[in-house]
Amino acid sequence: MEQIAFSYNEIHDTVADLARRIDASGYSPEVIVAIGTGGFIPARIIKTFLNLPIYTVGISLYLEDHTTLPSPKKIQWIDEVEQKLNGRRILLVDEVDDSRTTLEYCIRELLSNDPAALAVAVLHNKQKEKRGEIPAEVSYYWVGRELPDAWVKYPWDALDIQEHDAAVHSREVAV
């Protein structure tokens, strides 16, 4: 499968652009909810531009042996802070919209807390057949960059960041 590597600075610029579009939309989110652990870094960067508190939720679709679970497992969930989401305008943030399964699961769980509104921002969306869907209640769905169905290599997953950057620089795909 084709690989696409992104540098930290490219990710930062993508988030800055996302933040500008969120700002220009007039949606005015009040809280960020980051899906862990992929959403932690994008959400932390978005905070720089939107200056909102971040809540995190941890979700796993896989067991330690990498087999897929029948339904996502909650690693950490919002519980005592659930009432803080009630009546608030949420911005849900994740790294990549792949099969859309995790995203739909998190959206439906958050909607059950009766937020005033829910919008979604992802760094990347893979253009592929999706197994989940974005529920109609979602006010906005922002994508930093549309990507082909490739293996996306994020800088935070790099064991050697210099080697990773070499892969970024030799990238052939225009994205």
Next chain:
Amino acid sequence: MEQIAFSYNEIHDTVADLARRIDASGYSPEVIVAIGTGGFIPARIIKTFLNLPIYTVGISLYLEDHTTLPSPKKIQWIDEVEQKLNGRRILLVDEVDDSRTTLEYCIRELLSNDPAALAVAVLHNKQKEKRGEIPAEVSYYWVGRELPDAWVKYPWDALDIQEHDAAVHSREVAV
């Protein structure tokens, strides 16, 4: 006050080095607890090397008008997952050890959940007079880099990452 700017790749390398020292210590943490929001990015990078689940806790020392609170306010805390910390070996991760107040507060709260052991890793420690202390129960305290008492500029706080990198390259202090 002197400013010291770090690039994302420098932070990544510092975390890689921290992870190697944590690994070599034999401490063998079982879970990472990230102090939000500063600890989100270092913790997510550490996960790449140590492959552990991340729990997050949100703490604020400040009100929205930037006045300091008499005691830290919990933004999001570990509640239904508290039992997951009980009897586990925790690695607590934060961005910078500044006055040490937040760090001590989080350590004492986590210790009250009876973990098997608690160790701390911070990207940076500012060499200055501290208002908090590292409790004696802490097994290890790892610092990525010791810094003077300066204004540390993290890449994730940059409104313009190219300008930020220019500040990194013009850095005069050896750190």
